[in-house]
Amino acid sequence: MDDNEIKRRLAGRAAEYMMFKDDEEDIEVPVDITSTGNVIVFPDFEKLKNEVERMRTELSMLLLERDELQFVICKNIETEYMLKLGSIEYKAYEAQCAALRLKRKIELIQAKKNRQEKVIIPAIEETLDTEFAEYQKQLDEQINKMNDALKRSKAEVLSDEDNKKLKKLYRKIVKALHPDINPDVSETQVNLFDNAVQAYKNGDLNTLKIIGEMVGNSPLPEQHKNALTQLNEEKERLRQKRKMNG
Secondary structure, three states: OOHHHHHHHHHOOHHHHHHHHOOOOOOOOOEEEOOOOOEEEOOOHHHHHHHHHHHHHHHHHHHHHHHHHHHHHHHHHHHHHHHHHHHHHHHHHHHHHHHHHHHHHHHHHHHHHHOOOOOOHHHHHHHHHHHOHHHHHHHHHHHHHHHHHHHHHHOOOOOHHHHHHHHHHHHHHHHHHOOOOOOOOOHHHHHHHHHHHHHHHHOOHHHHHHHHHHOOOOOOOOOOHHHHHHHHHHHHHHHHHHHHHO
């Protein structure tokens, strides 16, 4: 996805951007002080720093959009499908497996008779259990999906206001802890982010509040000459990540 398409999508989410806008930190005017005490102002530093901060915000919004599609919208569609058609799909697949197993059982019995060997039904059933293990695994997975759908359908539905709070908190945590935005996060912070993802999946607003209180935006480079290079490198890295997640 090119930059124009990303900007178009983000423009369409302008209301959400304004909802998150008050989270952004004020950025001070960059200066440096020489050994003689003279103040040197880097005229491009503030502009570049604001641009990097904006790209971080845009990337966090794209990641939020992706996770909302994956963990909320798709899950809701899957839940509705399973509740309406899951049991029918399961029964159809179960009947298909039973028919295939019976056909295979007849083949094994006939093979024993052709070789004039004794037909031992328990032994044949064990062979069938091994051959049809993958079919049984898929049946079990279907049951698990149905159980998940039933559990999700009984979960408490967040109000519109709480849902906005959930998204706002999660976006803040994404911006502070997501490895794509913060490549230097520690393993402990990654684990904390994983807990936040799970809480977002479950609509657990209280857990996100706790995690949200623990994190803040990663600081941008300090104001000195090398920071310009760091910011340009960070800008390019974020641009690539934004394309990958757009």
